[in-house]
Amino acid sequence: MKETIKLLTEAYGPSGYEQTVREIxxxxxxxxxxxxxxxPLGNLHVLKKGTGDGLKIMIAAHMDEIGLMVSFIDKHGFGRLTGLGTLFPQSLVGNRAIFTDGTVAVINAEKWPFPERIDHSFRNLYLDFGVLRKEDVPVHVGDVAAFQRPFVDLGETLLAKSLDDRIGCAVMIETLKQLKTTPHEIYFVFTVQEEVGTRGAITSAYKVQPDVAIAIDVTDSGDVPEHKQHFEVKMGQGxxxxVMDIGMxxxxxxxxxxxxxAIANDIPYQLEILRLGSTDARAMQVAGAGSMAGGISIPCRHLHTPSEMVNYQDVQQTVQLLLALLSNPVVLG
Ligand SMILES: [Zn+2]
Structure with missing residues (x-):
């Protein structure tokens, strides 16, 4: 599974540019x-037919990753940028952005220390293409980029850009490969443009009209030195x-x-109450006539930075839980 994760996380795919990831x-x-x-929007719908005794279930993970767009190029050839998805400017300085055509730029900040307000901080960032004249800038306003970072296998822990949500994609691929029989009609949907407002999941759920919808995505991890507002979920705990997030x-x-x-199969689990952000589950819950929606999240340190981190056992246990859920009839109380 690690090979698939490496392949997926090293692929280029900011929101709206998911082609390479989709092909993999x-x-x-x-x-x-x-x-x-x-x-038509670019979502990949993968159907696994069951024995016909179950429900219509949609499982979603998003293919896109956070990225940036060039918004302005000054007379010296330095670019200004806007985020594609939620970026934290403080975590971007010194990073490399890679564009669709392979162009690489360095991100730096004009003023130190960082101004406190995020909108000010964004205006403070610039892109250096390594050119001496504006005419030599290899990109245009409107061109997009993702972060350039290799996957690193630390053994128990995996480090990469775009684990949000290529790790969800990897979990779904692995679940499909291992799923022997199911009573359900299962749509594994790999969605586009989640990071800019769960747009792919909206149209996909409208098309599928599932009875039950589950998003597989990452969530924050509360076990880091910075303050996480009493966040219960921790990396390595399953x-x-x-339970809820800001959208659902x-x-x-x-x-x-x-x-x-999870209890019946001896799979450790945690309960997620996230006060920031949402996932494709929200989109699936309210699309069309609506569905019974929920989510399974993989704890991730340094979320929405170029160096996201997950625990490999959490990943494998997510596959186990999804397999146990999908192999059996849905029991809804
Ligand atoms: Zn995500």
Whole structure:
């Protein structure tokens, strides 16, 4: 599974530019799926037909990663940028941004120390393309970039850019590969543009109209030195079953089914109450006539920075939990 994670996290795919990631996933899933389809927005729908006795279940993970867009180029050839998704300017200085055509730029800040307010901080950042004249700048306003970072296997822990949410994609691929029989009709959907407002999941859920919808994504980890406002979820303590986040309340019966399945299968779990951010689960919950939605999240340190970190056992246990859930009838209280 680590090879797939390396392949996925090193691939280029900021929001709206998920083509490379989609091709990698397509190659991995094709021989395990009943149908594979790409919709007009770019979402990848992978259907696994069941025995016909179950429900229609949609599982979603997003293919896009946080990135940036060039918003202005000054007369000296330095670029200004805007975020594609939520970026923390303080974590960007000294990083390299790689563009769709392979161009690489360095991110630095005009003023130190950083001004406190985030909007000010963003105006403070610039891109250096290593050119001496504006005419030599190799990109244009509107061009997008992702971070350039290799995957590192630290053994128990994995370090990479874009673990949000390529790790969710890897979990879904692995689950599909290992899933033997299921009563359910399962749509594994690899979505686009989550980081800019869960846009792919909205249209995908509208198309699938699932009974039950589950997002596989990352969540914060409360075990780091910086203040995390009493956040319970910790890296290495098992998958986090979503209770709520800023965009949704997970369906209580769905949550309970996940908890009972984890206990019955000796899979450690945590309960996630996230006060920042949301996932594709929110989009699936309210799309069309709505669905019973919930989420399983993998704790991730340094979320939304170019160096995200997850525990490999948490990842494997997320696969185990998803397999246990999908192999059996849904029990909703
Ligand atoms: Zn995510």
């Amino acid at each position: 996933i397509k190659n991995q899933v094709e021989s395990y799926a009943d149908t594979v389809e790409v919709d 998958p986090a079953i979503k 309340l997970a369906h209580p019966n769905l949550r309970e089914w996940m908890v009972e399945t």
